[in-house]
Amino acid sequence: MLYISPVRRKADIFLTTDDRLLRKTRRHRKVLGVKVMNPLRWLIEVTEYENAADDALRD
Numbered sequence: 001m002l003y004i005s006p007v008r009r010k011a012d013i014f015l016t017t018d019d020r021l022l023r024k025t026r027r028h029r030k031v032l033g034v035k036v037m038n039p040l041r042w043l044i045e046v047t048e049y050e051n052a053a054d055d056a057l058r059d
Contacts, residue, residue, distance in 0.1 A: 015039045 025036040
């Protein structure tokens with residue numbers, strides 16, 4: 001059983017290094033209502049987004 005309900009009310013994203021939990025949440029992505037990610041992947045994604053936004057402002 002997968003239970004992350006309290007997180008849904010307070011966060012847009014749930015970071016975990018637990019690979020087993022990450023696999024389970026991928027299967028139930030639509031039901032959870034919260035994005036579950038590995039912290040390193042999240043940091044890379046956020047950094048790339050911020051760099052793209054900075055580049056757009058310079059143009």
